Amino acid sequence: MSAFDLKIPPPAVALLIGAAMWFASRLGPALDAPLLVRTVAFIAIGLVGGATAVAGNIEFKRAKTTINPFKPQNATALVTSGVYRFTRNPMYLGLTFLILGWAAFLCSAWALAGPVLFVVYISRFQIEPEEKILAAKFGAEYSEYLSRVRRWL
Secondary structure, three states, X not given: OOOOOOOOOHHHHHHHHHHHHHHHHHHOOEOOOOHHHHHHHHHHHHHHHXXXXXXXXXXXXXXXXXXXXXXXXXXXXXXXXXXXXXXXXHHHHHHHHHHHHHHHHHOEOHHHHHHHHHHHHHHHHHXXXXXXXXXXXXXXXHHHHHHHOOOOO
């Protein structure tokens, strides 16, 4: 495990990257799109992201298991129902969509690096450590789930 594994809450990572995207968007040329188009894109993509994250949260609550990103070892159930039939990480996917919507609103080529950076960081420092812990905890059932459902989409 590295010093960053399971240390920064994913929503905080998203906020930090979102702030960096805003600053980066001020450095380079902006793409030309009307404010209305940018706003509608942000809202539409953001709603998809929010709905995806909430759907994941609801499934965890139904299973009465932890959503604490720092303690995946406290999971009491392997959740494979609902949105988890399509993605293993709907809460992180939802945050990615929110960041992507923010990039659309900022309308800057530099801002498009934000969603990529988020996916790379969360994959390495959040998802990979979680997967190791869940594989040890749930064994063959988790391995079968990994073979059936993609990490992102």
